[in-house]
Amino acid sequence: xxxxxxxxxxxxTIGTLAxxxxxxxxxxxxxxxxxxxxxxxxxxxxGGFKITNTFIATILADIIVLLFGFLAVRKMQEVPESKLQxxxxxxxEIFDGMLTDIGGKEKARAxxxxxxxxxxxxxxxxWLELVPGVDSIGYIEPxxxxxxxxxVGVGYEIQHIGPFITLTNEQVTLTDEEKHEIEKxxxxxxxxxxxxxxxDPKGYVLTPYVRAAATDLNLTIGLALLVVFWSHIIGFRxxxxxxxxxxxxxxxxxxxxxxxFVGILEFISEFAKIxxxxxxxxxxxxxxxxxxxxxxxxxxxxxxxxxxxxxLFVGFMQAFVFAILTFIYFEQATHSxxxxxxx
Amino acid sequence: xxxxxxxxxxxGLGAIGPGIGIGLLVMGALQAMGxxxxxxxxxxxxxxxxxxxxxxxxxxxxxxxxxxLFVGAPGLK
Numbered sequence: 001x002x003x004x005x006x007x008x009x010x011x012x013t014i015g016t017l018a019x020x021x022x023x024x025x026x027x028x029x030x031x032x033x034x035x036x037x038x039x040x041x042x043x044x045x046x047g048g049f050k051i052t053n054t055f056i057a058t059i060l061a062d063i064i065v066l067l068f069g070f071l072a073v074r075k076m077q078e079v080p081e082s083k084l085q086x087x088x089x090x091x092x093e094i095f096d097g098m099l100t101d102i103g104g105k106e107k108a109r110a111x112x113x114x115x116x117x118x119x120x121x122x123x124x125x126x127w128l129e130l131v132p133g134v135d136s137i138g139y140i141e142p143x144x145x146x147x148x149x150x151x152v153g154v155g156y157e158i159q160h161i162g163p164f165i166t167l168t169n170e171q172v173t174l175t176d177e178e179k180h181e182i183e184k185x186x187x188x189x190x191x192x193x194x195x196x197x198x199x200d201p202k203g204y205v206l207t208p209y210v211r212a213a214a215t216d217l218n219l220t221i222g223l224a225l226l227v228v229f230w231s232h233i234i235g236f237r238x239x240x241x242x243x244x245x246x247x248x249x250x251x252x253x254x255x256x257x258x259x260x261f262v263g264i265l266e267f268i269s270e271f272a273k274i275x276x277x278x279x280x281x282x283x284x285x286x287x288x289x290x291x292x293x294x295x296x297x298x299x300x301x302x303x304x305x306x307x308x309x310x311x312l313f314v315g316f317m318q319a320f321v322f323a324i325l326t327f328i329y330f331e332q333a334t335h336s337x338x339x340x341x342x343x
Numbered sequence: 344x345x346x347x348x349x350x351x352x353x354x355g356l357g358a359i360g361p362g363i364g365i366g367l368l369v370m371g372a373l374q375a376m377g378x379x380x381x382x383x384x385x386x387x388x389x390x391x392x393x394x395x396x397x398x399x400x401x402x403x404x405x406x407x408x409x410x411x412l413f414v415g416a417p418g419l420k
Contacts, residue, residue, distance in 0.1 A: 036413045276399060283402030286409065321395045 023301040028169040031297040054216035061125035119323035126315030129212035138208035142201035148186035155203030172203030214285035224277035235333035350408040357404020364397040
């Protein structure tokens with residue numbers, strides 16, 4: 001306590017508190033629009049394929065991973081001089097050791113590449129939500145259009161700062177009458193084959209160009225499906241038709257009745273795998289994003305900092321869990337049923 | 344009223360079990376670390392993995408709450 005009363009720590013403490021009070025009283029940021037589905041970016045479609053903001057984040061994460069990987073192995077040396085190669089070797093060695101502990105050397109070597117790919121991709125994809133500009137730079141559209149297309153009910157007023165347009169913290173909400181009016185006008189415009197434009201927009205909403213990739217269920221379910229199907233393919237390739245025995249398919253003779261029930265349970269658990277893998281990642285990252293939004297909305301400075309640290313940890317943890325579960329599923333798929341391989 | 348209450352109840356009730364579970368898990372891990380500090384690193388890794396699995400149950404509740412909040416259930420309104 002006495003250390004806190006010395007001039008320098010005291011000044012820092014008082015300054016921090018003063019900054020907090022100023023932030024609470026004067027600096028307010030608008031709460032971003034929280035939407036479950038990814039938002040389509042207008043005017044960027046390739047053919048009939050609509051590009052969403054989470055898709056852009058996926059591509060960005062891919063580029064970052066490829067860039068780091070390329071830079072790390074550009075000038076490979078037996079005794080690395082480049083720091084990046086050193087870091088990469090260190091990381092790969094840690095996880096190689098971890099996978100060897102779980103599945104043995106042969107399996108660890110076989111699937112280390114898959115493991116590291118999923119880990120690094122998800123790591124950068126999850127950490128992208130902490131980069132300034134993500135979720136905050138985007139296009140601004142009238143609240144009426146956002147309500148008609150996506151059901152957004154809260155918008156903000158805008159201001160011009162030089163060539164840029166920003167939202168202010170003046171909140172605008174639609175009344176029930178206005179909502180009915182908008183719906184009517186929207187349907188009329190649709191029936192006439194025109195694009196709906198409100199005459200005098202009441203407020204505006206911002207749709208970001210980039211939004212963390214894992215906040216889109218399409219990505220997480222896609223990855224989970226890939227991983228689970230891949231594990232079945234690996235099982236068939238390593239065990240042959242014996243692999244089907246765990247699902248009690250009547251291909252194999254000599255089955256005990258109990259195998260049927262075990263098989264049904266195994267069959268259900270395959271679907272549970274897909275659901276739990278995808279929703280764990282999605283839920284954590286989506287909830288983290290909402291948490292960061294709300295904290296920045298409550299107090300603009302300092303308060304979001306510890307939560308950003310938490311998100312750094314959660315982002316790594318979820319990437320790691322997804323990757324390690326992938327490896328565990330692969331490993332389980334190559335275990336022969338009832339241990340009859342150990343003779 | 345029910346539209347506001349149901350997401351709150353979904354996440355609130357859904358967080359009870361994982362909360363107790365994570366508490367028990369960390370208790371066990373800390374006791375093990377206290378008795379056997381040499382393997383503390385290994386126990387910590389497994390503890391974090393276990394926490395993540397227990398937490399994922401709360402995440403399911405959270406997803407249901409978010410769905411109720413943003414998408415809505417048929418017959419709710």
